[in-house]
Amino acid sequence: MENVGGTALAIVLMVLIVFVIIVLVRSVRIIPQARAGVVERLGKYQRTLNPGLTILIPFVDRLLPLLDLREQVVSFPPQPVITEDNLVVSIDTVVYFQVTDPRAATYEIANYIQAVEQLTTTTLRNVVGGLNLEEALTSRDQINGQLRGVLDEATGRWGIRVSRVELKAIDPPHSIQDSMEKQMRAERDRRAAILTAEGTKQSAILTAEGQRQAAILKAEGEAKAAILRADGESQAIQKVFDAIHKGNPDQKLLAYQYLQTLPKLAEGSSNKLWIIPSEVGEALKGIGNALGGTAPESVAGGLFDEVAAKPAEP
Numbered sequence: 001m002e003n004v005g006g007t008a009l010a011i012v013l014m015v016l017i018v019f020v021i022i023v024l025v026r027s028v029r030i031i032p033q034a035r036a037g038v039v040e041r042l043g044k045y046q047r048t049l050n051p052g053l054t055i056l057i058p059f060v061d062r063l064l065p066l067l068d069l070r071e072q073v074v075s076f077p078p079q080p081v082i083t084e085d086n087l088v089v090s091i092d093t094v095v096y097f098q099v100t101d102p103r104a105a106t107y108e109i110a111n112y113i114q115a116v117e118q119l120t121t122t123t124l125r126n127v128v129g130g131l132n133l134e135e136a137l138t139s140r141d142q143i144n145g146q147l148r149g150v151l152d153e154a155t156g157r158w159g160i161r162v163s164r165v166e167l168k169a170i171d172p173p174h175s176i177q178d179s180m181e182k183q184m185r186a187e188r189d190r191r192a193a194i195l196t197a198e199g200t201k202q203s204a205i206l207t208a209e210g211q212r213q214a215a216i217l218k219a220e221g222e223a224k225a226a227i228l229r230a231d232g233e234s235q236a237i238q239k240v241f242d243a244i245h246k247g248n249p250d251q252k253l254l255a256y257q258y259l260q261t262l263p264k265l266a267e268g269s270s271n272k273l274w275i276i277p278s279e280v281g282e283a284l285k286g287i288g289n290a291l292g293g294t295a296p297e298s299v300a301g302g303l304f305d306e307v308a309a310k311p312a313e314p
Helices: 002-027 102-107 112-128 133-138 140-158 174-247 251-260 279-290 296-309
Strands: 028-031 035-041 044-049 052-055 061-063 072-082 088-099 160-171
Touching: 002 028, 028 035, 035 102, 044 102, 072 112, 072 160, 088 112, 088 140, 102 140, 112 140, 112 160, 133 140, 140 160
Parallel strands: none
Antiparallel strands: 028 052, 035 044, 035 061, 072 088, 088 160
16 A cells, blocks of 8 residues: 555656646746747737746746747739730739737738738739839839838738838730830831941041041142242242343343244144244344344244254154
8 A cells, every 4th residue: 555655646746747847838938039929818918028038827828929020021923913005914022021019910910921912912903003014114113112102001000011112023925025125126226227327427527528628738738839839930030030130131142042932832732823923023133133144034944944843742
């Protein structure tokens, strides 16, 4: 009997030890950093546990699953959205949110992640539904701002703050993508043609300007050359004139020099007809007197024969 009583006492002690261990385990809880816990006492909200060590009343207090207070990133699957011009586009969204009130996130909404997803989808359809395809593709910042404003206002009472909403991709139908690519290629070809035409135009303008400048410079050079030649000839004539006057030539020398220039009048292939000046007779008379009475006609005949005998240039 004593052995039976000892065994029963040992079992009772062991049960008590296990019970004490369970009570201690359920009484002492450690809340990690960036986590929060909601405590219910007899089924009613009692308090929110912050990070650290806390003591609960066993079998009276119940700790609900911990909530993550860090900012969370949720990527939702592509959603078909109809634009204002009746085109179906597929839009991927990413939502950045954070739990700011654990009590509201626990009791105000059953599944806040699913609620945020559904609210994002409906809001996205409302926003994009008022835009055409081109506006939807080029107004991402505007769409993101409208989505964030609506989501932040709606999720505020759930104890959630939506910080950012981003559109990862907006995919139009394949037929629209092909049309857009053709339009972009046509636009690039048009711009290339315009640039080529502008280049050709500028090249022609620069060429014409260069030719004009070259012609102007050439004309100016020719004018200056003509002026210099005229100045040179004028100076040469002036020097010859001064030399003749300084030499004080007589009538005989002048007549002789005058007659020497006559053969030059016949030079050149285009001189078919030339006229003898009236002063030739006076010059011949002077030469005749100088030669001692030689007849002017014989002298002139000799000169004329010399000019006639001069071979014509081809």
